[in-house]
Amino acid sequence: MLRALFITFALGLAVTNNSAHAQVLKVAGPWEVTGIDPAQTGYVFSRLQVAETLVTADPEGKLIPALAERWSVSEDALTWRFTLRDKARFHDGTPVTAQTAAASLKRALSGVGVLSQAPVAEIVSEGRDVVIRLEKPFSALPAYLVHFSTIILAPSSFDASGKVRQIVGSGPYKVTSLTPPAKLELKDSGTWWGGKPGIAEVSYLAVGQGETRALMAESGETDLVFSMLPVSVDRLKENPGLDVKIATIPRTRILKVNAASVFFDDIEERQALSYAIDRVGITKVILRNPELAATQIFPPALKGWYASDLPPLSRDVARAKELLAEAGWTPGSDGVLEQDGKRFSVTLLTYSSWPELPPIATALQAQLREVGIEIKVSVGNSSEIPARHGDGTLEIGLVSRLYSIVPDPVGTLLQDYGPGGSDWGAMGWDNQEIQGLVAKLAVTTNPAERAPLQRRAVEILQQELPSIPVTWSELAIVSSKRITGVQVDPLEVNYGLAAIRWAK
Numbered sequence: 001m002l003r004a005l006f007i008t009f010a011l012g013l014a015v016t017n018n019s020a021h022a023q024v025l026k027v028a029g030p031w032e033v034t035g036i037d038p039a040q041t042g043y044v045f046s047r048l049q050v051a052e053t054l055v056t057a058d059p060e061g062k063l064i065p066a067l068a069e070r071w072s073v074s075e076d077a078l079t080w081r082f083t084l085r086d087k088a089r090f091h092d093g094t095p096v097t098a099q100t101a102a103a104s105l106k107r108a109l110s111g112v113g114v115l116s117q118a119p120v121a122e123i124v125s126e127g128r129d130v131v132i133r134l135e136k137p138f139s140a141l142p143a144y145l146v147h148f149s150t151i152i153l154a155p156s157s158f159d160a161s162g163k164v165r166q167i168v169g170s171g172p173y174k175v176t177s178l179t180p181p182a183k184l185e186l187k188d189s190g191t192w193w194g195g196k197p198g199i200a201e202v203s204y205l206a207v208g209q210g211e212t213r214a215l216m217a218e219s220g221e222t223d224l225v226f227s228m229l230p231v232s233v234d235r236l237k238e239n240p241g242l243d244v245k246i247a248t249i250p251r252t253r254i255l256k257v258n259a260a261s262v263f264f265d266d267i268e269e270r271q272a273l274s275y276a277i278d279r280v281g282i283t284k285v286i287l288r289n290p291e292l293a294a295t296q297i298f299p300p301a302l303k304g305w306y307a308s309d310l311p312p313l314s315r316d317v318a319r320a321k322e323l324l325a326e327a328g329w330t331p332g333s334d335g336v337l338e339q340d341g342k343r344f345s346v347t348l349l350t351y352s353s354w355p356e357l358p359p360i361a362t363a364l365q366a367q368l369r370e371v372g373i374e375i376k377v378s379v380g381n382s383s384e385i386p387a388r389h390g391d392g393t394l395e396i397g398l399v400s401r402l403y404s405i406v407p408d409p410v411g412t413l414l415q416d417y418g419p420g421g422s423d424w425g426a427m428g429w430d431n432q433e434i435q436g437l438v439a440k441l442a443v444t445t446n447p448a449e450r451a452p453l454q455r456r457a458v459e460i461l462q463q464e465l466p467s468i469p470v471t472w473s474e475l476a477i478v479s480s481k482r483i484t485g486v487q488v489d490p491l492e493v494n495y496g497l498a499a500i501r502w503a504k
Helices: 002-016 039-045 098-109 211-217 230-236 268-275 279-285 317-326 355-367 384-391 410-417 432-441 449-466
Strands: 024-029 055-057 061-067 068-073 080-084 120-126 127-135 173-179 183-188 201-206 224-226 243-259 337-339 345-351 374-380 397-403 466-481
Touching: 002 068, 024 211, 039 098, 061 183, 080 098, 098 120, 098 127, 211 224, 211 466, 230 243, 230 466, 243 268, 243 355, 268 317, 268 449, 268 466, 279 466, 345 355, 345 384, 355 374, 355 397, 355 466, 384 397, 397 410, 397 466, 410 432, 432 449
Parallel strands: 024 201, 024 224, 345 374, 345 397
Antiparallel strands: 055 061, 068 080, 080 127, 120 127, 173 183, 183 201, 224 466, 243 397, 243 466
């Protein structure tokens, strides 16, 4: 019934918008635009090519020029220079100068984005160069400048108090209309240094339900749809009017546990949780690919970080029960574990913008019940995870964590496992050794010197499980055969909309 109603609705929209359909590239994805501060939803504006960073990355993870046409570092590794393109313009027609870029980065530095975790002493402008001086060497700095929170915005983006009031970037598309949290209208900015985009107008719609996005692709209401459920992908592959592209991406679905709570403060409790999980079963049934079962936190795609000889995470229900007993938990009358009169009953919070998360949460609920852990699943908005981390009320969350958010995974490690953890990383877990390892990695460029540091960091995460890996990830994109030039970016940095054309 729901499917029929939606198709009727979608077809009605198609008739209403038929005259405009040939001109507008219609895109659907799960990501809501809940605000316009770059640290909050800058990824939407960078992926859709509205705003740009100084540095970007190609699909292989190699750093390449964006607004900065080149960069260099001093012999003492304390001063970095990023030389701007002389033809770059903001959407309001003003030039992208080193002065405005430095001012934009200073705002990022004072905020909560990744740049605040780098040892930056000052950011200044000298001629066409943005100059970043460091307190100590930090080899990952250019990779940090790929992060969406460092997008360069025009001065007209800010009000008198410095708050972002609109997104005026320098990409091929500019914002013509924003209706939070669901709709974003874009058009050719006419000022991009890279030339004119292949399609002049783009409409982005945030649609949380994966099956709804699949129906939109089938009905022809969208031209390009991101993040599809595997069950939908199987069906969409049979549609002659659609193309399906899938790429393995450096993203892991993890259980983010509050390691300061009575339920997860012992390593044995977190290890028991891991042993209770049937990863292969989840990936076979829900993801349709058993090779996505996460045997460790980093997937094989992250070369140098995936350790093939590391003892894998696996299911062992008997061992899980033994560990829980060692931690002082005993079965109650209904089979749920108890300790000092407290039931092992927790709320698992997740969200539907990644459509596979709710069904995985439901599977975990059943699996953990087998060892006496009662899970109550709550599906909300992704913003609830960081909010509940911040106020300390999160017990356990199922999240999808991208480890190429900074092309060098050191950036994510610094954020997730530094002092105090992070919104999407550790909570209530503090490990001095891993903090020291990551600090060394941040200043080490020689692969031979980095290898043992990376290996030891992975071993600690595998042993202590501040974040419990469940599955690795693929990204599925569905496009209409009305368009060409669609590519999958495994790093999810840039969706390449400007390269898309209408098929002849």
